[in-house]
Amino acid sequence: MGRPWLHVLAQVVPVPLGLLFSGALVWGATNADWSGTTSNSGNAWESGSLGLANDSRVPMFRVDNMRPGDTGSNCIRIESNADFPTALKLYSNSPNWPSNFQSFINLKIEVGSGGTFGDCNGFTPQKTAFDGTLDQFVALHTDFRNGVGPWTLPGKPPNSLSFRFAWKFSRSAPNSAQSVVTNEVTFTWEAREHK
Numbered sequence: 676m677g678r679p680w681l682h683v684l685a686q687v688v689p690v691p692l693g694l695l696f697s698g699a700l701v702w703g704a705t706n707a708d709w710s711g712t713t714s715n716s717g718n719a720w721e722s723g724s725l726g727l728a729n730d731s732r733v734p735m736f737r738v739d740n741m742r743p744g745d746t747g748s749n750c751i752r753i754e755s756n757a758d759f760p761t762a763l764k765l766y767s768n769s770p771n772w773p774s775n776f777q778s779f780i781n782l783k784i785e786v787g788s789g790g791t792f793g794d795c796n797g798f799t800p801q802k803t804a805f806d807g808t809l810d811q812f813v814a815l816h817t818d819f820r821n822g823v824g825p826w827t828l829p830g831k832p833p834n835s836l837s838f839r840f841a842w843k844f845s846r847s848a849p850n851s852a853q854s855v856v857t858n859e860v861t862f863t864w865e866a867r868e869h870k
Contacts, residue, residue, distance in 0.1 A: 725757040727866055730792045735862070741844045748841040750790035750798050753864050759830040762869040764822030765804065765838070767813050769860045776855040777810040779848040784812075785839045786826060798839050809842070809860070819865045827869055 735749040755761055765784070784805040790798030804823045805812055816822050828834050840862075 723758055725755065725761060725866055725868065727864055728754050728756075729864070730754075732792065735792075735840055736842065743844055743846040743848045746841070746843045748795060748839060749793065750795040750837055750839045751792050752790070752835055752837045754835040755828045755866055757828065757830050757834065757866065760869040761828045761830065761866040762825035763828055763836065763864060763866045764819050764824035765862060765864050766816040766818055766822035767860055767862055768817055769813050770858055776852050777813070777857050778808050779845040779852055780809040780857070781843045781845060782807065782809045782812055783841045784823070785841075786836055787839070788833075788837055790837045790839065795839055798837055800839065804838070809857070813860065819867065822865065825869070828866065
């Protein structure tokens with residue numbers, strides 16, 4: 676003999692289940708109609724840079740056969756590509772020299788605007804950065820910490836400074852200063868972020 680309650684259950688249960696599934700479908704469709712999105716694309720982060728360059732092509736000075744009283748000068752322009760303010764300093768990390776010959780070479784360094792490498796026409800000095808002897812400069816200004824300066828570059832054009840180097844071979848140079856050569860001198864400009 677069969678079970679009549681199973682027959683009744685089979686006829687009654689599908690109706691509520693069908694209602695439940697159709698309600699879910701209607702709710703899902705309604706939910707899709709009420710959705711919305713917004714976005715902001717193209718986000719990226721790029722770090723800045725602090726590069727320095729100068730307009731030289733050869734050493735500023737290659738002087739031969741100096742005699743007491745001889746003089747010379749040259750200009751050089753330093754440019755920064757930084758887009759934020761920087762502090763610029765000048766120094767030389769040249770090695771110590773074996774004699775006091777360089778103490779008879781007077782050196783004056785001015786900072787300003789105008790002029791280019793090999794041509795100081797148009798140079799306008801704003802300040803004297805150094806006025807002494809070559810050996811004093813090499814001995815006293817050896818890195819950024821004790822370098823000459825600082826000068827602030829604003830981080831926007833014009834983002835450059837010009838320097839005029841003028842030297843004079845002292846008239847008091849003794850006979851022992853004949854036929855002497857200095858070690859090569861490197862002048863270094865360094866910029867760091869200025870806060």
